[in-house]
Amino acid sequence: MNTSSPDPVIKAMLLSAGLGTRLQPFTLKHPKALAMVNGKTLLERNICYLQQFGITNVVVNVHHFADQIIAAIEANQGWGSTIMVSDESSEVLETGGGLYRARTLFRDCDALVLMNVDVLTNLDLYVMLAQHIALGASATLAVMQRTSSRYFLFNQRNRLCGWRNRKTGEEKLVLMDAPLYPKAFSGIHILHPNLLQRLPGAGKYSMVDVYLKLAPDYPILCFDHTGDSWVDVGTPESLAGAAAMFQ
Numbered sequence: 180m181n182t183s184s185p186d187p188v189i190k191a192m193l194l195s196a197g198l199g200t201r202l203q204p205f206t207l208k209h210p211k212a213l214a215m216v217n218g219k220t221l222l223e224r225n226i227c228y229l230q231q232f233g234i235t236n237v238v239v240n241v242h243h244f245a246d247q248i249i250a251a252i253e254a255n256q257g258w259g260s261t262i263m264v265s266d267e268s269s270e271v272l273e274t275g276g277g278l279y280r281a282r283t284l285f286r287d288c289d290a291l292v293l294m295n296v297d298v299l300t301n302l303d304l305y306v307m308l309a310q311h312i313a314l315g316a317s318a319t320l321a322v323m324q325r326t327s328s329r330y331f332l333f334n335q336r337n338r339l340c341g342w343r344n345r346k347t348g349e350e351k352l353v354l355m356d357a358p359l360y361p362k363a364f365s366g367i368h369i370l371h372p373n374l375l376q377r378l379p380g381a382g383k384y385s386m387v388d389v390y391l392k393l394a395p396d397y398p399i400l401c402f403d404h405t406g407d408s409w410v411d412v413g414t415p416e417s418l419a420g421a422a423a424m425f426q
Contacts (some may be wrong), residue, residue: 196242295366322362330361
């Protein structure tokens with residue numbers, strides 16, 4: 180008799196609705212999700228990246244040149260994954276609002292991987308997922324020790340306590356603890372589906388404020404993957420860097 184517990188059901192959402200203004204002139208005629216790195220689009224690369232970890236149910240939200248993204252998914256039969264489109268054609272909702280609109284697509288999963296489509300990495304999602312589940316986190320944020328204009332602030336137990344804008348000096352502290360460690364967000368989150376019930380509702384908003392509001396009462400933790408390959412493909416220059424890093 181097999182008494183082992185079933186594998187957790189993991190779904191993903193690739194955040195693909197942004198205008199990609201830093202990637203102009205390409206994004207004047209195309210969505211950033213279809214920017215190419217060594218002959219493959221960012222969208223294809225991240226769908227295939229998720230497949231490495233057995234994640235084949237993926238939601239893609241669309242706004243900027245939405246028709247091009249939908250056409251690419253259909254022409255390539257989802258690159259072997261089951262792709263559901265969350266339509267944000269009427270307005271860009273940012274991460275929080277986009278997640279809220281798509282929330283009903285994640286009812287039957289044990290965890291949700293939320294990822295910016297313009298991030299490429301070799302982060303081991305198996306390890307990150309194992310930590311997320313073992314610690315009972317409401318959310319786990321992938322972070323690195325690197326230079327950034329904005330940082331999440333974590334205590335010694337890797338729990339979110341605040342946020343800091345290095346350029347403006349603005350700081351938001353929601354848990355008083357010391358010392359605090361600034362870490363740069365990598366654009367990859369893992370969420371417990373219960374967190375979706377705690378979103379503010381419809382509208383346009385960032386997940387940063389959501390996490391800061393929830394952090395005093397719910398475990399918002401970090402997963403430090405410093406040393407992994409990682410690039411934010413947000414500019415024409417970073418496209419060249421990504422091509423050197425990811426074949």
